[in-house]
Amino acid sequence: MTSTNDLSAFLIQTHSLPPNSLRRLSTFSPLGRRRSGDDFPKSNFSAAYTSSSSTERQHIRSEEKAWAHWRKLKQPKLIVAPMYDASELPFRMLCRKYGAEAAYTPMLHSRIFAESTKYRSKEFTTCKEDRPLFVQFCGNDPEILLEAAYRVESYCDYVDINLGCPQRIARTGNYGAFLMDNLPLIKSLVTKLATNLTTPVSCKIRLFPSLHDTINYVKLLEDSGCSLIAVHGRTRDERTKERANWDAIKSVKSSVKIPVLANGNIRHMDDVDKCLEVTGADGVMSAEALLDNPALFGGFRSGDWVAEGDDWFEDGGVDRGRLMVEYLKLCEKYPVKWGIIVSHVYGMLGKWFDVHPDVRDDFNKEKELSFEYIYRMVDRLRARGVQFPLYVKKIRS
Numbered sequence: 001m002t003s004t005n006d007l008s009a010f011l012i013q014t015h016s017l018p019p020n021s022l023r024r025l026s027t028f029s030p031l032g033r034r035r036s037g038d039d040f041p042k043s044n045f046s047a048a049y050t051s052s053s054s055t056e057r058q059h060i061r062s063e064e065k066a067w068a069h070w071r072k073l074k075q076p077k078l079i080v081a082p083m084y085d086a087s088e089l090p091f092r093m094l095c096r097k098y099g100a101e102a103a104y105t106p107m108l109h110s111r112i113f114a115e116s117t118k119y120r121s122k123e124f125t126t127c128k129e130d131r132p133l134f135v136q137f138c139g140n141d142p143e144i145l146l147e148a149a150y151r152v153e154s155y156c157d158y159v160d161i162n163l164g165c166p167q168r169i170a171r172t173g174n175y176g177a178f179l180m181d182n183l184p185l186i187k188s189l190v191t192k193l194a195t196n197l198t199t200p201v202s203c204k205i206r207l208f209p210s211l212h213d214t215i216n217y218v219k220l221l222e223d224s225g226c227s228l229i230a231v232h233g234r235t236r237d238e239r240t241k242e243r244a245n246w247d248a249i250k251s252v253k254s255s256v257k258i259p260v261l262a263n264g265n266i267r268h269m270d271d272v273d274k275c276l277e278v279t280g281a282d283g284v285m286s287a288e289a290l291l292d293n294p295a296l297f298g299g300f301r302s303g304d305w306v307a308e309g310d311d312w313f314e315d316g317g318v319d320r321g322r323l324m325v326e327y328l329k330l331c332e333k334y335p336v337k338w339g340i341i342v343s344h345v346y347g348m349l350g351k352w353f354d355v356h357p358d359v360r361d362d363f364n365k366e367k368e369l370s371f372e373y374i375y376r377m378v379d380r381l382r383a384r385g386v387q388f389p390l391y392v393k394k395i396r397s
């Protein structure tokens with residue numbers, strides 16, 4: 001499980017290039033500024049130029065670029081949220097197979113990424129089918145963030161800045177949601193990337209306790225050159241057991257002119273439809289619910305969201321065992337750390353383990369984990385007879 005000969009998965013080895021050649025490469029990148037500029041409808045431009053000041057013109061230009069890029073990506077609506085040690089390549093590919101239209105990498109640490117070849121090759125893998133892709137970094141130094149971003153920009157569709165992590169490690173490292181206390185620094189991070197990269201910059205944010213502050217915040221991001229904002233509808237101090245504030249996301253959407261993604265409380269496709277309707281957002285992102293059910297965006301829902309006797313739903317023919325096996329096959333193709341695989345085993349098979357705790361105990365005790373062991377474990381769970389199907393809505397004539 002440590003190496004692969006499969007050329008369809010490639011480690012990002014830009015470390016072999018000196019920083020200057022990275023800059024030169026990015027200047028001539030196929031996602032270059034000139035080309036996206038050419039995508040703008042000329043008529044919009046002339047209207048804008050006759051009626052606006054130069055700063056306004058610049059803003060209209062950035063909005064148009066943001067939308068041209070979004071349209072080029074076919075306006076993905078169903079997106080895998082960034083998850084540290086969990087939204088890695090095999091998991092992204094599994095979610096894509098079941099309906100996800102775009103995905104984020106887990107958060108990468110910009111300084112370590114810029115400095116360490118080992119970190120880069122271990123923590124960031126992708127393949128040509130892994131698009132559209134957001135690569136997320138945390139950081140608080142514009143130069144270092146840019147150095148890290150240069151190394152990935154030609155492999156992704158957005159370079160994302162994590163402005164939402166509320167954990168202690170982010171407080172200690174002064175990144176994520178703790179940068180909300182220093183808006184000038186946030187502005188300099190976004191401006192640095194937006195003016196130097198050829199790939200657009202996105203930001204994943206949390207809400208301020210006051211809506212007024214949140215609106216000023218997102219306008220600052222937009223004015224700094226951010227091309228897309230993903231809003232986790234909770235404040236820095238709120239945890240996931242509290243409901244995400246979709247009304248605040250709606251206010252964000254109506255305050256900026258660039259694409260906005262809504263995040264929080266997406267557990268099945270009815271939530272997706274409702275969230276898009278309430279917020280007016282351009283897409284939704286889901287995290288925790290995908291760990292339990294990576295087929296969520298394909299219209300499959302876990303039994304937790306189907307009431308007993310509800311005859312609007314039927315067995316969708318896909319169960320957690322099948323998803324697990326498909327995930328493992330992807331891990332054989334695109335190797336990842338065993339710790340990540342183990343977390344996904346608990347995520348996907350956790351409910352089965354609850355019914356058969358002896359199988360979980362054996363898994364916990366196993367010293368020499370292998371793919372074979374987990375394949376056999378799925379067979380063993382199946383042989384016990386208790387099924388955990390995923391449900392789909394019945395087609396009614």
Ligand SMILES: Cc1cc2nc3c(=O)[nH]c(=O)nc-3n(C[C@H](O)[C@H](O)[C@H](O)COP(=O)(O)O)c2cc1C
Nearest residue numbers: 081082083084086106107232264265266286287288
């Ligand atoms: C296991 C896990 C890891 C996460 N890691 C990250 C991360 O690396 N970067 C980030 O911006 N958010 C991270 N988040 C937050 C999610 O992206 C998302 O904003 C949050 O879970 C709310 O969405 P949900 O209600 O769909 O779970 C993580 C969440 C989970 C559950």
